[in-house]
Amino acid sequence: MCFQETFDPRICCRYKEGILPYYRFKQELLSVTPFVTLFYDVITDKEIDALMQVARDKVQFLTGDPRQFVSFGPNVRENILGIKGGWREIANYGIGGQYGLHWDFLAEALKEEVRNHEASLYGGDRLATFLIYLTDVERGGSTVFNKLGLAVSPVKKMALFWYNAKPSGELDYTTQHAGCPVVVGHKWVSNKWMWNYGNTFTRRCGLTPDATQLDIELYMRKGWV
Ligand SMILES: O=C(O)CCC(=O)C(=O)O
Numbered sequence: 001m002c003f004q005e006t007f008d009p010r011i012c013c014r015y016k017e018g019i020l021p022y023y024r025f026k027q028e029l030l031s032v033t034p035f036v037t038l039f040y041d042v043i044t045d046k047e048i049d050a051l052m053q054v055a056r057d058k059v060q061f062l063t064g065d066p067r068q069f070v071s072f073g074p075n076v077r078e079n080i081l082g083i084k085g086g087w088r089e090i091a092n093y094g095i096g097g098q099y100g101l102h103w104d105f106l107a108e109a110l111k112e113e114v115r116n117h118e119a120s121l122y123g124g125d126r127l128a129t130f131l132i133y134l135t136d137v138e139r140g141g142s143t144v145f146n147k148l149g150l151a152v153s154p155v156k157k158m159a160l161f162w163y164n165a166k167p168s169g170e171l172d173y174t175t176q177h178a179g180c181p182v183v184v185g186h187k188w189v190s191n192k193w194m195w196n197y198g199n200t201f202t203r204r205c206g207l208t209p210d211a212t213q214l215d216i217e218l219y220m221r222k223g224w225v
């Protein structure tokens, strides 16, 4: 990275103040536009065990949906950026388990139906995604952003956060991503989507249509430290 010709000084690691007093989150910025970032140690072993315990009986392996909705968990630490989340989804991938290329916003999948879709009526669309890795994965299982050339290997307790919409509110099609097949081991993740509604005043828009997340970060809740 250090020897790349197009070195971007904005891409860095730092401590981020969240909504918990005194606590600093270890943050690694992966991309400014779209805004994609990692936070380390957002969940405890005890919380992971509890989440997996609840989900374990409910996820349907092999033939069914490997996902399960669970409402409790480290909600406060998921609001690091002041963006409020919706319900939680726990997913388990066994060997070969993967999630094909997609966007997290519903507008793309549902097109014209989106206005009548129950979730979108209540939530708008999925403004941001907060994906926590509940396990390390021996080999495979990366989350990849094909349009950004970005691959994130799962690290237990690490969260991957990104905005699916630009600060202007426009859907960001460069956020297309996939969960790569698990080659060795297994992968558990907790996913929470942050919806537009409820975040009207927490995710600000920029002063210009092309303002980046970093431009607006300073006047959003809790700046860098
Ligand atoms: O498991 C992953 O790495 C990605 C999951 C994902 O993109 C999703 O649940 O929307």
Ligand SMILES: [Fe+2]
Binding pocket: 102, 103, 104, 177
């Ligand atoms: Fe996704």
